[in-house]
Amino acid sequence: MKVSIERSALLSAIQNVQRAVSNKTTIPVLSGIKIAAEKEALKMTATDLETGIETSLPTHVDNEQVAKIMEEGAIVLSARYLSEIVRKLPHSTVELEVKQNYLTVIRSGTSEFNLHGLHAEEFPRLPQVSGNQMFSIPSIVLKDMIRQTVPAVSTEEIRPVLTGVVASLKDGHLRFVATDSHRLAQREVVVEAPAALSFSNVIIPGKSLSELGRLLPDNDALVDVVIAENQILFKFAQTQFYSRLIDGQYPDTSRIIPTAFKTSIRVGTKLLLEAVERAALIARDNDNNVVRLNIKSNQLEISSNSPDVGKASEMLSPAQFGGEELLIAFNAKYLIDALRVVEGEDTTVEFTGSMSPFLIKQPDNAGYLHLILPVRIY
Amino acid sequence: MKVSIERSALLSAIQNVQRAVSNKTTIPVLSGIKIAAEKEALKMTATDLETGIETSLPTHVDNEQVAKIMEEGAIVLSARYLSEIVRKLPHSTVELEVKQNYLTVIRSGTSEFNLHGLHAEEFPRLPQVSGNQMFSIPSIVLKDMIRQTVPAVSTEEIRPVLTGVVASLKDGHLRFVATDSHRLAQREVVVEAPAALSFSNVIIPGKSLSELGRLLPDNDALVDVVIAENQILFKFAQTQFYSRLIDGQYPDTSRIIPTAFKTSIRVGTKLLLEAVERAALIARDNDNNVVRLNIKSNQLEISSNSPDVGKASEMLSPAQFGGEELLIAFNAKYLIDALRVVEGEDTTVEFTGSMSPFLIKQPDNAGYLHLILPVRIY
Numbered sequence: 001m002k003v004s005i006e007r008s009a010l011l012s013a014i015q016n017v018q019r020a021v022s023n024k025t026t027i028p029v030l031s032g033i034k035i036a037a038e039k040e041a042l043k044m045t046a047t048d049l050e051t052g053i054e055t056s057l058p059t060h061v062d063n064e065q066v067a068k069i070m071e072e073g074a075i076v077l078s079a080r081y082l083s084e085i086v087r088k089l090p091h092s093t094v095e096l097e098v099k100q101n102y103l104t105v106i107r108s109g110t111s112e113f114n115l116h117g118l119h120a121e122e123f124p125r126l127p128q129v130s131g132n133q134m135f136s137i138p139s140i141v142l143k144d145m146i147r148q149t150v151p152a153v154s155t156e157e158i159r160p161v162l163t164g165v166v167a168s169l170k171d172g173h174l175r176f177v178a179t180d181s182h183r184l185a186q187r188e189v190v191v192e193a194p195a196a197l198s199f200s201n202v203i204i205p206g207k208s209l210s211e212l213g214r215l216l217p218d219n220d221a222l223v224d225v226v227i228a229e230n231q232i233l234f235k236f237a238q239t240q241f242y243s244r245l246i247d248g249q250y251p252d253t254s255r256i257i258p259t260a261f262k263t264s265i266r267v268g269t270k271l272l273l274e275a276v277e278r279a280a281l282i283a284r285d286n287d288n289n290v291v292r293l294n295i296k297s298n299q300l301e302i303s304s305n306s307p308d309v310g311k312a313s314e315m316l317s318p319a320q321f322g323g324e325e326l327l328i329a330f331n332a333k334y335l336i337d338a339l340r341v342v343e344g345e346d347t348t349v350e351f352t353g354s355m356s357p358f359l360i361k362q363p364d365n366a367g368y369l370h371l372i373l374p375v376r377i378y
Numbered sequence: 379m380k381v382s383i384e385r386s387a388l389l390s391a392i393q394n395v396q397r398a399v400s401n402k403t404t405i406p407v408l409s410g411i412k413i414a415a416e417k418e419a420l421k422m423t424a425t426d427l428e429t430g431i432e433t434s435l436p437t438h439v440d441n442e443q444v445a446k447i448m449e450e451g452a453i454v455l456s457a458r459y460l461s462e463i464v465r466k467l468p469h470s471t472v473e474l475e476v477k478q479n480y481l482t483v484i485r486s487g488t489s490e491f492n493l494h495g496l497h498a499e500e501f502p503r504l505p506q507v508s509g510n511q512m513f514s515i516p517s518i519v520l521k522d523m524i525r526q527t528v529p530a531v532s533t534e535e536i537r538p539v540l541t542g543v544v545a546s547l548k549d550g551h552l553r554f555v556a557t558d559s560h561r562l563a564q565r566e567v568v569v570e571a572p573a574a575l576s577f578s579n580v581i582i583p584g585k586s587l588s589e590l591g592r593l594l595p596d597n598d599a600l601v602d603v604v605i606a607e608n609q610i611l612f613k614f615a616q617t618q619f620y621s622r623l624i625d626g627q628y629p630d631t632s633r634i635i636p637t638a639f640k641t642s643i644r645v646g647t648k649l650l651l652e653a654v655e656r657a658a659l660i661a662r663d664n665d666n667n668v669v670r671l672n673i674k675s676n677q678l679e680i681s682s683n684s685p686d687v688g689k690a691s692e693m694l695s696p697a698q699f700g701g702e703e704l705l706i707a708f709n710a711k712y713l714i715d716a717l718r719v720v721e722g723e724d725t726t727v728e729f730t731g732s733m734s735p736f737l738i739k740q741p742d743n744a745g746y747l748h749l750i751l752p753v754r755i756y
Binding site for chain 2 (some may be wrong): 311
């Protein structure tokens, strides 16, 4: 293998695929990135067996040559050394040449590195994900769905299904749901999909989605999503992102979402978020960050109390109030997570009593929903 | 105590003095900041008994009122809670009021915090540093001296004196020296001092100087330095910075600095720094980051080698070369630290053989000097 390539293009491809490299692997080849020089593209691949990322660097972009394949071939190089070296190379062009025994020469300006590589055949092949379970979604919309649901994913391995986001599609409505059994986040959008396409219980690991969210561009370009038996594949730009799916049956969450309410407030998202963040400063040392809301018709009191530290309290005037007055307590972290991903200026919060779950909604977007379980206060 | 003050001014004073708060103290009062409202200023103080910082917030700046003292008094509040709360307060003005049992009310907009405070009398008094051992130095010059010597301070407690920078003054020449016995950094400047003033063996803890360096403004304003028996005091702007001095006799380092050399090169500082940083990428996994310089009359080869990873090599053309050809090896970290604080475009390096210490100098600044011991290579 012998190629010449623009340093910045190579670096950005390395940084893309590097997200799938495991730092803790005991299998040497998995700490590497596979580089394959094909006729018209340089392909970079990394995988930790849970997720896999493949980025293709075409030799020509907009008729301009950005890479030159002098000799086809493939090699696996340590992701850590490769990225640190390419980041610091002195010249705008980099030459990669594989010599005997997988020794790989990296040249740039007068700088020359010789890295011990590994045989590319040892690198696991990414799964062949194909099938007619495919739909498309604008990158920025998928990114939003991830941002709005992943915070509610469980970090505890006791119930593996809860460490994922469950996706379902019906009548062109794509829904993501995540819950750690203390709170639930749900986001629904309309997508371009064949009319007959429907699926449910597709459980995507939260970690994979977080990484995918960081890679997705902030634009309207369509991402193709292909769902197979145990895998899901996201295709966008020059990148293919694979993730294993989580086995098991996700609990039915539709029944726990209240459909009626007794108290409703509408309040500025940022005002409420900042007030809860302030109250949380004092609540933090408690086991569960308990903050109280005391809702009256003309004002909302946000307060917290820690015997050792002191207390905090603050008044807000809700833009709208309906129903009964209410005192409720909850983990501030959950409300902060929910309010941080609300996109509108205003937020609606609907309650059905001190001990029932309450809902955070966007008045201008029925597709977003966050549910939080309160805590008992004596 | 009851005061009203601009939030931004209060926050910046808290962040200044907070650098002296120990995170690990077992003495509760030392995890706090003392706030004292006097007639025309609010004084903030923190100390970990090794360093102490006091910042004064005058009620008027340029005839404009920035603070109002309604009632004099003093209190100690948790540094951590105080800084987090003041950072997040909603309004541009903050009111502090001490009530019964040291309970302190912090008000801003509709937000109100009640923090349990501690009696200000429990807070240790900062040392009274006075005397005629005083000189002045522009802030930016002192900051440079710190930046150029502190990296060579020893981090090992075996020889306590080496964890400090030793300062001396003679004939108006102020000198800072630090060494960890593998390398030595020295910087000398001319300062405004009484002709008769001279001192030596004033050992200032490296950690104190690092914190001081972060606080010093990047300008020419004079810093007054007062040296007493066991303490040193730096006065600048509204801040007084105290540090304990380290007991003991600093070794005489003047004799280990070679005065003649056999090989000398002059090379672009940034070119050499980046080449050594690249070679260090490969050398890092060795015990001691060994990088080699192979110096010939028309070229300089920088190389490194790690059996597991591979090797790196690079050629530079020195701007000037004099004396004998030489092969030398050393810990790359030491040369990187030295070159990062060289201010000129070019650097001179002077060698006296493969096993003798070599010197890094600035051709345009005789006051800067860095010495590095080589390592033996077989």
